[in-house]
Amino acid sequence: MAYPGYGGYGGHMPSHAAMMGGPPAGGFPGQGSFPGTFAPGTFAPPPAVNDPMWGYFTAIAGQDGEIDAEELQRCLTQSGFSGSYTPFSLDTCRIMIAMLDRDMTGTMGFNEFKELFVALNGWKQNFMMFDRDRSGTVEPHEMAQAVASMGYRISPQALNAIVKRYSKGGRIFFDDYVACCVKLRTLTETFRKRDVMQQGTVNFQYDDFILCTMAV
Template identity: 75%
Template sequence: MAYPGYGGYGGPPMPGAPPQGMPGMPNGAPMAGGYPPYGGFPGTFAPPPVSDPMWGYFTAIAGQDGEVDAEELQRCLTQTGISGTYTPFSLDTCRIMIAMLDRDMTGKMGFNEFKELFAALNGWKQNFMMFDQDRSGTVEPHEMSQSITSMGYRVSPQALNAIIKRYSRGGRIYFDDYVACCVKLRALTENFKRRDAMQQGTVNFQYDDFILCTMSI
């Protein structure tokens, strides 16, 4: 039985090379219908092999605490060129990227979360590029609706309209806002699924829990 919003956090991997500057980065978004392949919390994983290219990027920007905050993430994303010709990510988008994976509520991300984010970003970028065929850095509202559906989310026309109004500027959706939308969709769906133990598509929220889920993203 299918439920609104249940369908994973991205479709199957799409053709395309890894973003410039990120050799060996995993292709595609997290698998549909399940949790992303990278998990864990900062400090709970074994040191990665020296040959892991992502470890070098992580240690180059991580602070003395061995974690990455929003400002450090913004610098990293700009330097690696994952945005390509699109506008670099804003600090606010970087904050919600971290919040999406900040399971221990530190406001920062460890190495496993860092890898998980880049895997998701790669998939979202490829999805965006499918619809931004003129490489203008924007997509039309109806293309945004198609993109959300292609990632496995099933929401009502009213919800889609609300999403488009929230993330469009001048009647178009820019890459930075597109990613911010994808982050929020993934995080809110994950929060909902954790509370929907019977998988009935409905959840009872206490007020404080509702505020925590929505305001932390």
């Protein structure tokens, strides 16, 4: 049994400009301290510093080298990622981190940070396809189309539960849409790992079920 929609959006990593609305004045934070070549006998910095997002990440993460939910919220707000859409709530930022928090620290490192932005860009593009009037919301039937377009095959009853959970005043805002996408991806991944025979059926111990569902 296949699990379409699992893993978000693949493809090449978008440019910093595409994700952040263009680099800040003076280049990327933290860059410039590492030249492109290194004198004999010196050590090159870790490969991450050559990544265009490394400087941006380190400016946000601070000395601990990790990003928590509040730092992620500030990052997404200051970068203008949501554009004219409603800014991300702290709760949505928490579950975005939980989606990639494989070591259960409540924070994300650099590779997780990059992975998140790949998924976020895909979800934003998908949302914009259905938000044709640029109202910052989609209607319930459009939400059903959006879920289907990402490859998830779920029952009408499950779709109805999604709409009830994530709609406000009969419409779904971008922040809630992303929260829904995070939960769909995370729960699908959790189910997929346990469905070793790929038959669409798994057995959960109670504590394991609580851990998997409460994490997001």
